[in-house]
Amino acid sequence: MENIKKLILNTVKDAVIEEKQKLTVTVDYTKLHLLAKTLRDNAELPFDTLVFLTGMDRGEELGVNYLLCSSKDLSKEIVLKTGTTDRENPLLYSVTDLFETANYNEREVFALFGIRFINNPDMRKFFLNGDWNGFPFRKDYDANPELNPLNLESKDIIDIAPRIMEIDGKLVESTVNIFEEDDYIINIGPQHPSTHGVMHFRTSLDGEIVKKIDVHSGYIHRGIEKLSETLTYPQILHFTDRLDYLSANINRHGLCMAVEKAAEIEVPERAQYIRTIMDELNRMDSHLLAWACQTNDLGATTAFIYGMREREIILDIFEKTCGGRLIINQNVVGGVMFDIYDDFQKDVKSFIIYMCDKLKEYDRFFSHNVIALGRMIGIGNLSKEDAINYAVTGPAGRGSGWSCDIRKHIPYALYDKVEFNEVIRTEGDSYARYLNRLDEIEQSLHIIEQLIDNIPEGDICAKTKAIIRLPEGEFYSRVEACRGEFGVFIESRGDKFPYRLKFRSPSMALVSAMPLICKNEKISDFIGIGGSMDYVIPDIDR
Amino acid sequence: MELKNVNIKGIPTAEFNDNEYLENYIKELEANGVNVVLGKIDEFINWGRSNSIWPLIYATSCCGIEFMATAAAHNDIARFGMEVTRNSPRQADLMIVAGTMVHKMAPLIKRVYDQMAEPKYVLAMGACAISGGPFVNSYHVVNGVDQIIPVDVYVPGCPPRPESLFYGLMQLQRKIKVEQFLGNKQR
Numbered sequence: 001m002e003n004i005k006k007l008i009l010n011t012v013k014d015a016v017i018e019e020k021q022k023l024t025v026t027v028d029y030t031k032l033h034l035l036a037k038t039l040r041d042n043a044e045l046p047f048d049t050l051v052f053l054t055g056m057d058r059g060e061e062l063g064v065n066y067l068l069c070s071s072k073d074l075s076k077e078i079v080l081k082t083g084t085t086d087r088e089n090p091l092l093y094s095v096t097d098l099f100e101t102a103n104y105n106e107r108e109v110f111a112l113f114g115i116r117f118i119n120n121p122d123m124r125k126f127f128l129n130g131d132w133n134g135f136p137f138r139k140d141y142d143a144n145p146e147l148n149p150l151n152l153e154s155k156d157i158i159d160i161a162p163r164i165m166e167i168d169g170k171l172v173e174s175t176v177n178i179f180e181e182d183d184y185i186i187n188i189g190p191q192h193p194s195t196h197g198v199m200h201f202r203t204s205l206d207g208e209i210v211k212k213i214d215v216h217s218g219y220i221h222r223g224i225e226k227l228s229e230t231l232t233y234p235q236i237l238h239f240t241d242r243l244d245y246l247s248a249n250i251n252r253h254g255l256c257m258a259v260e261k262a263a264e265i266e267v268p269e270r271a272q273y274i275r276t277i278m279d280e281l282n283r284m285d286s287h288l289l290a291w292a293c294q295t296n297d298l299g300a301t302t303a304f305i306y307g308m309r310e311r312e313i314i315l316d317i318f319e320k321t322c323g324g325r326l327i328i329n330q331n332v333v334g335g336v337m338f339d340i341y342d343d344f345q346k347d348v349k350s351f352i353i354y355m356c357d358k359l360k361e362y363d364r365f366f367s368h369n370v371i372a373l374g375r376m377i378g379i380g381n382l383s384k385e386d387a388i389n390y391a392v393t394g395p396a397g398r399g400s401g402w403s404c405d406i407r408k409h410i411p412y413a414l415y416d417k418v419e420f421n422e423v424i425r426t427e428g429d430s431y432a433r434y435l436n437r438l439d440e441i442e443q444s445l446h447i448i449e450q451l452i453d454n455i456p457e458g459d460i461c462a463k464t465k466a467i468i469r470l471p472e473g474e475f476y477s478r479v480e481a482c483r484g485e486f487g488v489f490i491e492s493r494g495d496k497f498p499y500r501l502k503f504r505s506p507s508m509a510l511v512s513a514m515p516l517i518c519k520n521e522k523i524s525d526f527i528g529i530g531g532s533m534d535y536v537i538p539d540i541d542r
Numbered sequence: 543m544e545l546k547n548v549n550i551k552g553i554p555t556a557e558f559n560d561n562e563y564l565e566n567y568i569k570e571l572e573a574n575g576v577n578v579v580l581g582k583i584d585e586f587i588n589w590g591r592s593n594s595i596w597p598l599i600y601a602t603s604c605c606g607i608e609f610m611a612t613a614a615a616h617n618d619i620a621r622f623g624m625e626v627t628r629n630s631p632r633q634a635d636l637m638i639v640a641g642t643m644v645h646k647m648a649p650l651i652k653r654v655y656d657q658m659a660e661p662k663y664v665l666a667m668g669a670c671a672i673s674g675g676p677f678v679n680s681y682h683v684v685n686g687v688d689q690i691i692p693v694d695v696y697v698p699g700c701p702p703r704p705e706s707l708f709y710g711l712m713q714l715q716r717k718i719k720v721e722q723f724l725g726n727k728q729r
Contacts, residue, residue, distance in 0.1 A: 128682070129646055136681050143681050150684060154649040190650060191600060193629050198602045198647065219647045220602045223680040230679075238676060245604035289607070308614030315611070326607055326701055538603040538641075 003044065004078065011038045021261075021475055022067070024079040032082045033093045036066070039078065040098050045070050047078055049391055050099035051478070054489055054502045055109035057138050061085045062115055064092060065489070067476065071388045071402065074409035074485075079474070084115075091164070091171075094120035101391040104215075104512050111218075112137035118171060122161040122178075127218030127541060130158075137226055157202070159185075159214065178214050179204050186523075190219045194297055194527045197537025199511065201526075208523050213515040221541040228501040233259050233468045234333055236501065240488075241327040243503060244539035246286040247482035250279050251503075252331040257412060258477035258488040259333050262470040268459040271335035276414040277348070277451055278321075278330055280444040284355070285314045286482035287395075287437045287444075294434060294531035295366055298375055303366050310358055317347050333468060335461030345452050352445050352452075359442060367435070376431035380517045380529035383428055390513040394484025394506055395440060396533050398424050399432035406480040418450045430532035437534075469496050483507055483534060503542060507535035548719045550712050560713065568720050580724045591635075591661075592718040593623040595711075598634035598658070600651060602641030605668040605701040609640050612704040622711055631657040636714065639693075640701075642670035642677060643684040655691045663718075665710055666693045669700040676700070 001023060008015050008025055012035050016026040027035055039047040052067035063083025070076040084090045094117035096103045104126060106117045111125035114135035124130065133147045159178040164171055179185060183204040190200040200216035224243065228236045240255045241248035253275055260267060267275075292307025315325045322328050322338040330336050366372055382392065387400040397404045405422045407415040423439040425432040470492035478487045487504030510533045518526050548555065548564075555561060576584075599609055613619045613627065628634040631654045643651060655664070666687050669675030674685035687693060694717060697710035 127646075141681075148645065148681070150645060150648055150689065152649050152652045152690060154653055190647065191602075191654065193599065193601075193627075197606075219644065219650075220642055221644055221646065221682050222642055222677040223682050224677070227677065227680055242604060242676065245607060289610075305615045308611060309616060312611070312614075312616040325611075325703060326604060 001076075004039075004042075007038065007042060008035065011035055020079075020473060022077045022079045024081060024474070026081045029082045029084055029092050032066075032080060033095060033098075036068070036080065036095050036098055039068060045076060046072070047076070048099075049074070049388055050095070050101050050105075051077075051391065051485065052476070052487055052489055052502065052504050053102055053105035053109065054500070055113040055115060055137065056083070056491070056500060057113060058083060059139070062087060062090045062113055062138075064109060064115065065474075066095070067487075067489075071404075074404065074406060074478075077476075090115045091118055092116075093118050093166075096120050099391070100386075100389045100516075101509055101512055104217075104508060111135075114138065116164055118164050118166050121163055121176065123163045124161050127221040129155075129218075136223060157216070159202070178202075179212065183211065188526070190216070194530065195537075196293065196530060196535060199535075199537050199540075201514070203523065203526070205523060210518050210521055210523055210526060213518055215511060215515065217511075217537075218541055220538050222538075224542045225501050225503065229497060229499070232496045233470070233498070236498070237332065238327075238329065240503070241329070242538065243505065243542060244481060244483065244486070244507065244536045245326055246289060246536055247282055247486070248327045249282040249330055250479055250481045251486055252329075253279060253413070254477050254479040254481070254486050254488045256331045256333050257479065258475050258490050259468065259470065261477060262473070262475040262490065262492065263333075263464075263468055265334050265462050265464055267335050268462055269456050270458040271460050271462075272413050273451055273455045274336050274340060274460065275331060276418075277448055277455075278318075278328070278336075279413070280447050281314050281317065281348075282328075283482050284441050284444045285311050285318075287441050288314075290437055290482075290531075290534040291362070291434075294528070294534065295372075297527050297531035298372055300366060300369075300372070303362075306358075306362070310355060313351055313354070317344070317351065320344075320347070332461060334464045335459070337461070339460050340455070345455075348448060348452050352449060355441070355445055359438060362438060367438070373431065375525060375528050376429065376434055376532070378429050379521060379525050380430045380532060381428050382513060382517050384426075386513065386516060387428070390516070391509045392484070392513050393509065394480075394482070395423075395436040396433050396510055396513075397484060398422065399436045400428035401426035404485065406478050406485050410478060412477075412479060414451065415447075418447050420447050430529055433532040433534075467496050469494065470498075478504075481506055483510065483536065483539070505539045505542065507537070507539040510535040511540060548716050550715055550719075553712070558713065558716065564716060564720065567717070571720065571722055576722070581722075584721075584723050585719075587723045588719045588721060591723070592715040594626075595622075595624050595636045595663075595714070595718075596626045596628050596634050597624055597636045597638050597665075598628050598631055598654070600637055600639045600641075600654065602643070602647065603670070605640035605671070608701040608704060609638060609667070609707065612707050617704040617708075619708075619711075622708070622715070624711065631655070632659060634658055635661070636663045636665060637691075638665045638667055639671045639687045640667040642675065643687050643690065644682045645684065646682070648684055648690050651687070652690055661721075661723075663694045663714055664691055665695045665697060665714060667697045667699075667707060667710070668702055669698060672696050672698060 047068040054065040061083040066080040107126035188201040198219035202214040240251040288311040295303035484506030489502040491500040
């Protein structure tokens with residue numbers, strides 16, 4: 001990393017480099033684009049993945065934190081910080097031309113903080129309606145409901161995007177039409193059973209070929225990050241379950257890890273075992289549902305019933321352990337809330353045997369079905385470069401040949417002690433993503449097999465203070481959720497509440513790649529591709 | 543009609559809560575008397591209606607997954623004649639609102655509700671749809687779907703278990719069974 005520091009100082013002389021939890025570089029906003037470009041194009045260790053793009057209200061100034069990491073080694077991380085003191089008309093430079101994934105994130109920052117990004121081609125608000133008064137995530141936001149009353153009248157959608165471009169050193173405000181004049185546009189969503197949630201895809205068609213997709217989001221935006229700023233750390237935990245409810249336990253694990261790392265709480269070994277096993281059960285539960293939904297999207301209703309049948313057994317194990325089915329409230333800061341029950345090992349072992357058998361059955365009756373193959377092979381191609389550029393992680397990213405499993409790159413809990421393969425395929429089509437999920441179920445079974453007999457005796461939760469205060473600083477944690485990398489960023493000012501909390505949603509990257517991979521595919525395949533990407537919308541909208 | 547005559551799958555009336563509410567509802571409906579013939583035809587029609595409710599799933603978040611579990615083989619909603627989930631509001635009798643309602647979604651759910659044909663019912667599933675749930679203090683969340691559309695049955699839980707949803711659906715069946723499709727003079 002010493003070379004990187006030299007490189008940074010050579011590029012931007014007045015950059016401030018700090019050694020915090022991560023290497024943090026603060027630069028002037030005019031230099032940020034140059035620095036990000038240099039780091040991305042660095043041949044030795046390219047920082048070409050944008051993991052976090054976090055809007056910040058630092059009191060005096062409004063700014064953005066970027067967490068970059070290298071696509072070859074995800075543990076090499078660097079934080080860039082920039083900001084502007086102009087609160088009336090804050091302007092920063094966009095990095096959309098370097099990292100495609102920044103596009104939606106910058107639009108999100110505009111909606112929530114009011115920061116506009118120069119050179120971003122589309123500066124509409126992402127989550128909120130265009131006429132929303134105020135910027136909710138600013139500390140001085142006026143939450144008076146009279147400013148934004150409940151409106152029950154449907155409005156027309158205007159497909160004109162404002163933007164602000166720098167042309168020959170001058171800032172020019174202009175507008176751009178999203179669609180061409182005579183495009184035939186259909187709305188898929190927001191309430192549609194096959195969009196896997198309330199996402200709104202405005203799709204322009206040429207015959208039955210998809211020309212362009214414009215994504216509208218925010219139909220389930222609950223402002224979780226803002227709500228968290230008024231709650232203590234143990235109180236925030238339940239929000240993580242309701243982000244990506246299918247990987248509820250893993251998300252919660254991520255937040256617990258961030259708090260534990262910051263407060264220097266050591267988690268007992270027994271709790272680590274329980275956490276890892278529960279995470280893997282959760283992953284299987286999610287992949288089974290994903291498999292069931294994808295097959296259902298392709299027209300196989302029977303397969304849907306089969307997937308749900310196996311999933312129900314995992315839910316029974318969850319229920320016996322902690323009483324919850326979908327959202328299990330198992331992880332707490334310092335360990336887990338409930339110990340495993342007496343027959344836990346027996347139940348899990350019999351499930352492993354049962355599931356191995358069922359995986360063969362799935363393979364036999366769906367994975368080689370001619371109709372299914374015709375609708376998956378070569379459909380929805382995502383290249384490795386695009387996967388990195390859009391930061392598409394999880395089974396979808398690994399289906400494009402990108403090794404992006406956080407469990408391998410930055411091991412947490414017990415993942416460095418168990419043996420498992422990172423499932424990677426290079427085809428990048430729907431079928432690769434489909435097979436990846438089934439193979440990951442197999443790997444999860446293998447992980448649990450190694451742990452289930454060795455659970456040590458001991459405490460299940462470390463003793464924590466009644467009120468958990470985090471020291472001042474910035475804390476990140478990254479875990480491998482079912483759909484990809486889930487991240488937590490906490491900025492603490494020494495209080496029992498976070499000053500700013502940000503969740504990195506894997507599904508947002510998946511959806512941001514949808515317009516790219518659906519282009520020039522048939523409209524009927526759009527649903528199938530969506531099923532193979534397996535995004536969860538409340539995770540995006542937060 | 544008396545409440546004890548409202549049979550749901552052989553479950554006695556005493557096992558249900560909210561019986562008083564339903565009794566008052568019957569009293570209100572029968573205030574002007576019931577025609578003997580039409581009353582009997584009503585009972586027959588309502589038997590059919592209550593056992594073939596076609597739901598529209600307005601699922602926005604976690605509760606939608608629990609509905610899927612309810613509909614799949616293990617719990618099997620087909621036992622209640624409700625497996626025909628409709629994606630078009632024009633074909634649906636019941637809207638199951640499963641999940642949080644936010645400001646951006648509010649006009650849309652109103653529009654979908656208006657497209658449903660009478661008689662129509664709404665079931666609010668989960669804490670968010672009832673009151674805003676854990677997100678009640680948020681700037682963007684509507685505190686309960688009943689601020690937008692009228693609700694017949696509330697099913698608490700976060701998310702509710704399939705069994706709770708069945709209980710709520712049976713309560714709705716009971717409500718439908720005491721209604722007067724033809725006989726009510728006030729119509």
